[in-house]
Amino acid sequence: MINNKYENVEDFLIDNTFQEYCAGDNQQCIQYWTNYLHKHPEQEATMIQAKRLYHILVGNKRPLDAQVGKLKADIQALAPIPTITKFQFSFWIKTAAALVILTGGLLWAIQRSSVEGVASQQRDVSYVTANGEKKTIELADGSKVTLNAGSKLFMDKGFNVNERHVHLTGEAFFDVSSNKEKPFIVHTQDFDIRVLGTSFNVKAYPEETTSEAVLIHGLIEMKSKRGNENLVLLKPNQKVTIYKAEEKIEGKESVKKVKKSQLKEIAIQDLEPEEDNLTLPDVAWKENRLEIIDQDFSSLQHVLERWYDVEIQLQDEHLQDYRFTATFNKERIDQVLNALQKVQPFKYKIYGKKITIYK
Structure with a gap:
């Protein structure tokens, strides 16, 4: 060098x-x-x-x-x-x-x-977190954003001059400063969220089958994309989940084109913390707490990859349907896998940052 x-x-x-x-x-x-x-x-x-x-x-x-x-x-x-x-x-x-x-x-x-x-x-100005990393930033308008692992937030250089637009890929918790003359708008691949001043969580990883938004305080307006534009108003402790339809691959074997399909379904759910002193499970990651609630191994795989900065391979298709509910704080990845083994039977091997899971 x-x-x-x-x-x-x-x-x-x-x-x-x-x-x-x-x-x-x-x-x-x-x-x-x-x-x-x-x-x-x-x-x-x-x-x-x-x-x-x-x-x-x-x-x-x-x-x-x-x-x-x-x-x-x-x-x-x-x-x-x-x-x-x-x-x-x-x-x-x-x-x-x-x-x-x-x-x-x-x-x-x-x-x-x-x-x-x-x-x-x-x-534009961009903020990026690698797998295994979290980052809290303060924007020009005083709003605070905490990025979860494997996420990217970018905005125009003139943010907060005339308007407040940000673009998110991944997951972030927003604590937005109030300004009625400049609505704060979050753009993702599947929906846009318009707020005046509030705190909420947005999860929109491209590789996952769902995108989510959870409102903690205030009021937000969410407009879905891809096909029919559905307008949803969220109240505190409400969660909206967008289920994506599978992307279709068209064309010959040598030239494949991925065609974005319309959204499959939108669901709204009322949430309540398990205890008064605990935050909602959907935003527990801000406190370095990994909450797994009835999650299949296929989607949990991506969560663990981002959380621990590893690469996981499921060698058996039947493993993808295993479902887990658990809470982890400071456990290592091997400790997490050992705990999950007590719920569903599987074996694993760790080679550095690569993990193979098999039956």
Whole structure:
């Protein structure tokens, strides 16, 4: 590694391992930078700019170092010829001009990339959590948002100037500051939520078969997407669940197209905490409490993957139908699996961050 601190595009470009990652020639470098991106999601935009700039400079042909090295070799090979002074002078002028053009092109490309980066930053601001991570942020309007694992929240740079729109993928708990002139609107893949000032939880992971919203205080208006637009008003301690229809795959085997289908069903449920001093199970994750309520193994698999930052494989289809109800606080993943084994019979093997579950 050339540089241990990466703050801008240039820091990535001067790293030889990053160049090999961009070229796709070295599997070890590809794995390293893939893991680096996973650990530093906040640098995704900068890495994309650096990778784009790399391909502009090399033309998707050869590494930049190889091109510069060949140019130096050509200069050294031609320099010893003493009898063609006039030709040498002309050659050096052309070589200098080429270097000026190359340097100018590099500076232009870096400046252009930087300008595009600034423009991109002006377009939106994003917050990302990796699996096994939670994060609480305060927005420009004073609203507080807690992101659950494997989630992303982004908004326009001008958030709270004229309006308050945010886009969510994953799960988040919102405590929204009141402002009647600027309604707070949360956009997800399956529905939009409009509020004035309240606290609520939204769960909208693309890979899951349902999307949910739970209202704690205040009043929210939810409008579903995909097909008929259903408008739902939620009261405190109410939960709305949207059941997604299965996505259809169309086309030949070589070219498959995923067609988004309409929503299958919408259900509203009144919730009550099990005890007065406990929060609702749907938002217990904010207190690092994992609540599992009559959940099948297929959906629980995704929850555990995000919670513990692991990859789980169910080797038997019958395992997917196993259902569990349990509460966990600070247990390790092996302790959780051991507890679940007492409810339903299964075996498991752990290889680092990969877990295989079988009968």
